[in-house]
Amino acid sequence: MTELTAILVSMVLSATPLLLAAAGELVTEKSGVLNLGVEGMMIVGAVVGFGAEYNSGSAVMGFAAAAIGGALLAALFGFLTLFFLANQVATGLALTIFGLGLSALIGTAYIGKPLPHLPLLDIPGISDLPVVGPLIFGQDAIVYLSVAVTIAIAWFLSRTRLGLVLRSVGENHEAAHALGYPVRRIRFLAVLFGGAMSGLGGAYLSLAYTPLWSQGMTAGRGWIALALVVFSTWKPWRLLFGAYLFGFFSIVQLHAQGLAVPIAPEFLSMLPYLATILVLVIISRDAKRIRLNAPASLGKAFRATA
Amino acid sequence: MTSRGGLGSVTPRLELRGISKSYPGTIANKNVELSVMPGELHALLGENGAGKSTLVKIIYGVVAADEGEIRWEGRPIAVHDPASARRLGIGMVFQHFTLFETLTVTENIALGLEKERDIRRLARRIEETATKYGLALDPSRYVHDLSVGERQRVEVVRCLMQEPKLLIMDEPTSVLTPQEVERLFDVLRRLAAEGCSILYISHKLGEIMALCQRATVLRQGAVTAQCDPRRETSASLARMMVGSEVLAVKRPGEHKEGDEALTVTDLVLEPDDPFGTRLDHVSLNVRKGEILGIAGVAGNGQTELLRALAGETLAPRSDTIRIEGANAGHLGPAGRRARGLAFVPEERLGRGAVAELSLADNALLTAYLGGNVAAGMVQSGAVRDFASAIVKSYNVVCAGIDAEARSLSGGNMQKFIIGREILQQPRVLIAAHPTWGVDVGAALTIHEALIRLRDAGAAVLVVSEDLDELFEICDRIAVMSKGRISEPKRVGETDIDEIGLLMGGLFEDKQQAVSHAAD
Numbered sequence: 001m002t003e004l005t006a007i008l009v010s011m012v013l014s015a016t017p018l019l020l021a022a023a024g025e026l027v028t029e030k031s032g033v034l035n036l037g038v039e040g041m042m043i044v045g046a047v048v049g050f051g052a053e054y055n056s057g058s059a060v061m062g063f064a065a066a067a068i069g070g071a072l073l074a075a076l077f078g079f080l081t082l083f084f085l086a087n088q089v090a091t092g093l094a095l096t097i098f099g100l101g102l103s104a105l106i107g108t109a110y111i112g113k114p115l116p117h118l119p120l121l122d123i124p125g126i127s128d129l130p131v132v133g134p135l136i137f138g139q140d141a142i143v144y145l146s147v148a149v150t151i152a153i154a155w156f157l158s159r160t161r162l163g164l165v166l167r168s169v170g171e172n173h174e175a176a177h178a179l180g181y182p183v184r185r186i187r188f189l190a191v192l193f194g195g196a197m198s199g200l201g202g203a204y205l206s207l208a209y210t211p212l213w214s215q216g217m218t219a220g221r222g223w224i225a226l227a228l229v230v231f232s233t234w235k236p237w238r239l240l241f242g243a244y245l246f247g248f249f250s251i252v253q254l255h256a257q258g259l260a261v262p263i264a265p266e267f268l269s270m271l272p273y274l275a276t277i278l279v280l281v282i283i284s285r286d287a288k289r290i291r292l293n294a295p296a297s298l299g300k301a302f303r304a305t306a
Numbered sequence: 307m308t309s310r311g312g313l314g315s316v317t318p319r320l321e322l323r324g325i326s327k328s329y330p331g332t333i334a335n336k337n338v339e340l341s342v343m344p345g346e347l348h349a350l351l352g353e354n355g356a357g358k359s360t361l362v363k364i365i366y367g368v369v370a371a372d373e374g375e376i377r378w379e380g381r382p383i384a385v386h387d388p389a390s391a392r393r394l395g396i397g398m399v400f401q402h403f404t405l406f407e408t409l410t411v412t413e414n415i416a417l418g419l420e421k422e423r424d425i426r427r428l429a430r431r432i433e434e435t436a437t438k439y440g441l442a443l444d445p446s447r448y449v450h451d452l453s454v455g456e457r458q459r460v461e462v463v464r465c466l467m468q469e470p471k472l473l474i475m476d477e478p479t480s481v482l483t484p485q486e487v488e489r490l491f492d493v494l495r496r497l498a499a500e501g502c503s504i505l506y507i508s509h510k511l512g513e514i515m516a517l518c519q520r521a522t523v524l525r526q527g528a529v530t531a532q533c534d535p536r537r538e539t540s541a542s543l544a545r546m547m548v549g550s551e552v553l554a555v556k557r558p559g560e561h562k563e564g565d566e567a568l569t570v571t572d573l574v575l576e577p578d579d580p581f582g583t584r585l586d587h588v589s590l591n592v593r594k595g596e597i598l599g600i601a602g603v604a605g606n607g608q609t610e611l612l613r614a615l616a617g618e619t620l621a622p623r624s625d626t627i628r629i630e631g632a633n634a635g636h637l638g639p640a641g642r643r644a645r646g647l648a649f650v651p652e653e654r655l656g657r658g659a660v661a662e663l664s665l666a667d668n669a670l671l672t673a674y675l676g677g678n679v680a681a682g683m684v685q686s687g688a689v690r691d692f693a694s695a696i697v698k699s700y701n702v703v704c705a706g707i708d709a710e711a712r713s714l715s716g717g718n719m720q721k722f723i724i725g726r727e728i729l730q731q732p733r734v735l736i737a738a739h740p741t742w743g744v745d746v747g748a749a750l751t752i753h754e755a756l757i758r759l760r761d762a763g764a765a766v767l768v769v770s771e772d773l774d775e776l777f778e779i780c781d782r783i784a785v786m787s788k789g790r791i792s793e794p795k796r797v798g799e800t801d802i803d804e805i806g807l808l809m810g811g812l813f814e815d816k817q818q819a820v821s822h823a824a825d
Contacts, residue, residue: 161416168406168417175404178368179418180389288580292408292450 007251008135012143013209015247017042017201017218019146021225022232022239023153024197029229030157031190032170032297036092037077038198039222040099045070045199046206047103050110050213059118062207063142063200070199071192073099078191082184085301096222104215115211118142142204147240149197154236166190170295173302183302198222224276231279234293242276249275317380319344319503320365320396320472325374327360334360336528338374342472342503347494349514349535350507351547352524354717354743358507359401361524362474365505366398367391389420397465401476401507403457407450407581411460414449418464436463439493450581454603455486462493472503479513480771483603484806491517509547510774511540525549548746564594567765568647568734569628573621575614583607585614586789592734592765597756598794599780600769601805607789608769609652612738615767616649617642629734643672648732650723652739654716658723661712665704668711669693669726676730692729700725700751717744721752728755735759736767741775753779773802787811 021038028035035041048069053062077095080086118140121127127138157163166186169176173183205221206213224246232238249272257265318341325338334357342348352358363369365376367385375382378394385391391398405414412429419428429445436443441459449457458478465473475494479487494504494517508514514521515535523531523546531546568591575585585607592598602608613619614627621627621635628634629645637645649672651657659668670678670689677688693707700721704714711719724740740756741749756779760766770776776783777797784794785808792808 164409164413164416168409171406171408172404175406176417178388178400178404180367180387180392181417291580292448296408 002131003255005131005134007248007255008131009138010251010254011244011247012135012139013247014250015243016143016146017204017209017221018225018228018246019150019201019240019243020142020204021198021201021222022228022243023146023150023236024194024201025225026229026232026234026236026239027153027157027166027197028190028194029298030170030234030295031166031187032173032295032300032302033078033081033187033191034088034092034299035074035077035095035191035194036089036226037073037095037099037222038194038225039218039220040096041070041073041195041198042099042202042205042222042225043103043216043218044073044099044106045202046217047107047110047202047213048199049203050115050206051106053115053207054110054113059207063203066199066203066207067196068199070202071196074191074195074198075188077195078188081301082187082191085303088299088301100216107213107215110213111215113212115207117211118208140208142200142208145200146204150236150240157236167295170297173297173300177302187302198225201225224273227276231276233290234295242279245279246272246276316343318342318377319346319379320505321377321380322361322365323375323377325361325364325371325376327357327364327369327371327373333527335364335371336526338524338527338529340522340529342505344471344503345498345501346520347498347504347506347518349518349521350505350524351509351511351514351521351535351543353509353547353745355715355745356524356547357527358524359476360527362398362476362505362507365391366396366474392418392420392468395469395471396474397468397470397472398474399458399461399465399476399478401478401480403461405449405457405460408448410446410448411443411452412445414460415445415464415467419467431467432463435467439463439466439496440489441493454605455482458482458490462490466497470502472505473497474505474507476507477509478506479508479510483809484773484802485810487513511535511543511547514543515540523547544746550747564596564763564765565630566591566628567594567630568592568615568736568767569631570615571626571628573611573614573626575610575619575622577610578619583610583789585610588789588791590784590791590794592767594733594765595760595763596781597760597766597768597779599776599783600767600786600791601773601776601783602769602771602786602809604771606786607791608738608786610789611786611791612649612652612736612769615736616647616651644675646733648672648727648730648735650727650735650737650740654719654723655712659711659719661710663711664708665697665702665711665714665722666690666693666707668722669696669707673726673730696722696725696729699729700755701748716742717748720744721748724752724755728759731762732759732764734765734767736769738769739772740768740770741772742770749775773805776805777802785809 021042025035025038045066049062049066052065053059073095077091080091081088120138120140123137127133157167165181169181169183169186177183202218205217228239228242231242253268253271256268320342322338322340325335327335338361350358360369364371367387367390376385412425412432415432416425416428432443432445441463443459443463449460478490482490498504506518518535521533521535522529525547535543570588570590573585573588577584583606588611600608614621617637617639624633624636626635629642629647632645634642634645655661666689669692670684673692678685678692690707696702697704697707702722703718720743727735737756740752744752756766768776768780780797782794782796783800783805785792785805787809788811
């Protein structure tokens with residue numbers, strides 16, 4: 001494998017957990033709920049997924065358990081914010097702290113235990129092509145799933161009636177309620193979906209990216225996923241681009257460190273964050289586009305009695 | 307032997323029996339009885355806060371009644387939510403639109419219909435329905451690009467596409483120009499002729515007398531009268547609505563032309579909010595001893611102009627806005643207040659007052675000049691006296707000056723804010739929607755106070771959507787449309803029709819013609 005191919009392939013690996021979590025959060029936010037607990041749901045997904053695969057020997061079981069674990073944590077968030085009208089920002093932050101602690105507790109039994117890598121797609125002839133072979137035809141199933149789900153979300157939001165209802169709830173919950181849509185139920189389902197996707201994203205880290213469990217292994221990726229949702233101005237296609245952009249810079253800086261580029265490694269480590277912030281700021285300058293795509297009721301509590 | 311066509315022989319389409327609803331601290335509806343016949347144009351009349359909106363929300367299933375029975379075509383029914391109301395054939399156009407700004411017209415209408423799933427076919431049907439009733443509407447446009455009148459058309463078309471048997475209109479004309487009102491009435495009359503019942507909610511007597519065949523009058527949540535509005539006078543209807551004789555404001559006396567007090571010259575401002583309106587070369591001047599009114603449909607730049615005048619948004623050049631001849635465009639709100647400007651903003655809570663503060667503290671918020679603050683220390687005795695004076699002279703209903711601002715009703719808060727500004731004896735007063743949401747008696751108090759202020763030599767600028775109000779108190783009226791302002795007309799030399807045409811934007815063509823001629 002050439003240097004370029006290696007960078008591109010690892011870019012995809014590094015972007016996939018972000019893409020999964022961010023795509024879920026995008027749906028949650030489009031329904032008008034701001035769940036800042038992505039980091040917490042990811043890490044719980046990571047440890048639950050690891051435990052499930054370790055005990056069952058099945059990667060499918062691992063990812064399924066991770067999705068359920070993430071969704072359970074999201075359900076807790078949903079109950080507190082949608083039915084007990086707790087503040088979404090504070091609850092989301094608490095969820096992250098809770099998830100980090102809970103995962104450490106569950107994970108003590110799994111520290112240092114190895115898991116096998118996920119099988120990669122292998123189409124004889126095609127997967128051996130230079131660059132595109134490993135990049136497009138030689139990834140694991142979750143990479144394809146993450147892209148497919150993102151495309152499906154784009155289609156769901158813009159083309160389906162349920163997607164329209166979801167957007168309307170996020171745009172103006174009072175009006176949606178007046179038209180007779182079950183605002184809280186729709187939001188709860190969106191929150192669950194977001195949790196399940198975050199769980200998958202976390203599990204990708206512990207089952208595929210580096211198949212072992214270590215405490216705090218999400219390392220802030222949940223926050224990056226949250227930023228990506230804003231950076232993409234709530235558009236799935238841009239999310240895809242943003243996740244791969246961040247993944248690309250994360251890998252480039254690693255390679256640069258390996259090549260002993262005369263820049264302090266501390267500065268190189270900042271590169272993905274700086275690059276993402278820069279792009280974010282440049283894109284955020286178009287206020288009209290943001291206003292058009294940002295869910296107007298984002299983070300606002302809804303009381304059904306009005 | 308009853309005749310088949312007689313109203314008496316027909317079952318009412320909708321009948322309410324003994325509907326009651328109370329909220330903590332207030333009774334919204336008390337034992338309300340109401341019946342609407344097929345094809346009837348029925349008015350529900352009452353002041354702001356009389357319980358009209360709560361009642362129709364009960365009918366439409368948004369709010370559940372505490373007691374009482376709703377009958378639909380003779381059968382008792384339970385309306386749990388708006389969807390079941392729509393299935394029965396009840397359509398509603400809300401006072402505050404239930405539209406989604408970032409969606410297209412078609413998407414908005416799709417959300418209100420349960421059956422239609424094919425967006426393209428729906429767009430065609432929207433055009434058909436709109437054309438049938440003479441309501442021009444482009445289904446592919448985004449709602450945030452539409453004018454307020456067009457937005458209402460979306461709501462109306464959405465209801466019509468459900469082929470309703472009962473259409474509820476909640477204060478539909480407050481956002482329309484007089485000409486648009488006429489067009490809406492034509493649509494409603496036609497619907498009624500086709501057999502649809504209309505429940506028309508309003509506090510505007512003239513409209514009800516022109517449109518409706520029967521009226522039910524609500525006061526403090528209870529039905530106080532049933533009548534045929536075509537046989538009543540506005541005075542008798544007002545009496546039913548208010549419960550006492552309604553006095554008219556004394557027409558302002560002869561207008562003495564004074565010096566220019568507030569002058570705006572060629573103000574151009576890009577809006578902060580991408581959906582806001584650009585102020586397009588706005589010029590105006592208010593002289594001492596006059597009330598200048600600015601009419602216009604909401605969203606035509608009034609908000610932006612008010613903020614620019616108050617100093618929330620600074621003018622691009624300091625001489626663009628002058629107060630008593632001195633440049634003020636560069637001054638913030640405090641600097642302009644120091645020059646004698648006072649301001650009643652559009653939003654009562656949030657801009658006019660702080661919801662969590664007491665009335666006394668809220669009084670201090672703008673009245674920090676004069677004796678209320680000395681050497682940087684708040685003189686709490688003076689502040690309390692000042693707040694008490696406002697409460698007393700403007701008859702503010704509250705639990706005392708220590709009550710939190712948010713505990714007051716909108717109308718009472720408005721009286722308090724107006725009182726706070728007028729009692730400071732400003733030399734220039736800018737008042738946005740001074741009587742919005744206040745009852746008839748309080749509106750009279752506020753109008754008289756504004757006229758007294760003018761007679762004392764102050765310049766007053768009133769921005770309002772209520773043309774009757776402007777014609778009652780103003781000396782001159784200008785119109786805002788799409789961020790531009792028309793030449794002001796003397797009240798004696800114009801009428802509601804002319805102002806209405808200007809509100810529709812007709813003056814633009816004339817101005818463009820002038821500027822083309824100049825090229």
